[in-house]
Amino acid sequence: xxxxxxxxxxxxxxxxxxxxxxxxxxxxxxxxxxxxxxxxxxxxxxxxxxxxxxxxxxxxxxxxxxxxxxxxxxxxxxxxxxxxxxxxxxxxxxxxxxxxxxxxxxxxxxxxxxxxxxxxxxxxxxxxxxxxxxxxxxxxxxxxxxxxxxxxxxxxxxxxxxxxxxxxxxxxxxxxxxxxxxxxxxxxxxxxxxxxxxxxxxxxxxxxxxxxxxxxxxxxxxxxxxxxxxxxxxxxxxxxxxxxxxxxxxxxxxxxxxxxxxxxxxxxxxxxxxxxxxxxxxxxxxxxxxxxxxxxxxxxxxxxxxxxxxxxxxxxxxxxxxxxxxxxxxxxxxxxxxxxxxxxxxxxxxxxxxxxxxxxxxxxxxxxxxxxxxxxxxxxxxxxxxxxxxxxxxxxxxxxxxxxxxxxxxxxxxx
Ligand code: JHZ
Ligand code: ZN
Numbered sequence: 001x002x003x004x005x006x007x008x009x010x011x012x013x014x015x016x017x018x019x020x021x022x023x024x025x026x027x028x029x030x031x032x033x034x035x036x037x038x039x040x041x042x043x044x045x046x047x048x049x050x051x052x053x054x055x056x057x058x059x060x061x062x063x064x065x066x067x068x069x070x071x072x073x074x075x076x077x078x079x080x081x082x083x084x085x086x087x088x089x090x091x092x093x094x095x096x097x098x099x100x101x102x103x104x105x106x107x108x109x110x111x112x113x114x115x116x117x118x119x120x121x122x123x124x125x126x127x128x129x130x131x132x133x134x135x136x137x138x139x140x141x142x143x144x145x146x147x148x149x150x151x152x153x154x155x156x157x158x159x160x161x162x163x164x165x166x167x168x169x170x171x172x173x174x175x176x177x178x179x180x181x182x183x184x185x186x187x188x189x190x191x192x193x194x195x196x197x198x199x200x201x202x203x204x205x206x207x208x209x210x211x212x213x214x215x216x217x218x219x220x221x222x223x224x225x226x227x228x229x230x231x232x233x234x235x236x237x238x239x240x241x242x243x244x245x246x247x248x249x250x251x252x253x254x255x256x257x258x259x260x261x262x263x264x265x266x267x268x269x270x271x272x273x274x275x276x277x278x279x280x281x282x283x284x285x286x287x288x289x290x291x292x293x294x295x296x297x298x299x300x301x302x303x304x305x306x307x308x309x310x311x312x313x314x315x316x317x318x319x320x321x322x323x324x325x326x327x328x329x330x331x332x333x334x335x336x337x338x339x340x341x342x343x344x345x346x347x348x349x350x351x352x353x354x355x356x357x358x359x360x361x362x363x364x365x366x367x368x369x370x371x372x373x374x375x376x377x378x379x380x381x382x383x384x385x386x387x388x389x390x391x392x393x394x395x396x397x398x399x400x401x402x403x404x405x406x407x408x409x410x411x412x413x414x415x
Pocket of ligand 1: 081085086087088180227257324325326327328329330348349350351354384386387390391394
């Protein structure tokens, strides 16, 4: 648990079950924060760095990093992630809202809450349908952007205490969305307890989180950074929810972010086959035991060497290289592989809040996507490989002029 005021703490026990059998299976070294983009190249002051070690809990199967960085440092002012810069994510979110409006017969008398509502990318779909909503998010810029498009947003970290306060104000939710936030909260149990308090008795929490299975199988090690405290399996999630009187009743697989889970969690227990089958699958594959994770470190090292060798070879042959996507995962990739300005000239990103800044650690400048056609580098390393299809489509002209993409995971390849 976080000590108020400390920049970070090293956890000695499991974030979920509190057990002390947590075995570290991957060490990525000390890295800067992935979503803290330096404004200037010279100022090392603005770049605190923290250890990035990944561990497995032998009691409840949860995969987690052991360092907890103070959330006020992680998500404070200038948090640069805005969901609305990906068309694929916007479509994905709209479909999710429409499906729930239909399945749950939501209308003007319903109430939908999103925890970590960012710039309102999801809740705006409910607002358009005349359904009352409340967004909760601690990051000032994205929260202000949400308010601006008519998504009422409370600037706060969601917690058990906030849920209690909202409940006292007679707020109970028919639907609680929580996308890519469960893994981000230091007080995992407090957050889930808060969901249980805020949900109506017949409400549903619809939660999305990256799935640990593809992360391991496809070597998506770059999705490990300090914001991501947990890497969930269904086995670990089921135990976490039950501890708070909640039931994981349905699970869906999503391709977003390299392979995610969408969880349907309710107060009433009626666990469906999608959940029991997935838990059986995890048991059969050993995802609930440490052995499954033991090769990962060697696989990651192999990828790091292959990618570094490829980039150095291309550079030595006279090629110019840029990168696409100032993604948080890009920060892990470039800092753990050691990809600096000697290899990559610049990074492009559509997010106007990132442009003009620099990649953490390596300080590679971030420019607008137009820079690709202006400079026409020979290769573009795709840091946001999870949006490869969208990026390839959008960069058809760059490719038509002979430009090539380098995709780093699961194995470095040129497309
Ligand atoms: P993207 C984010 O991680 C943030 P990141 C966060 N840490 C999280 O939990 C995960 O998602 C799940 C840009 N882009 O979304 C936008 C283009 O420029 O994969 C982003 O800066 N053009 C909360 O940051 C970046 O790429 C495009 O066409 O690793 C993508 O970052 C598209 C599609 C994206 O996740
Ligand atoms: Zn545990």
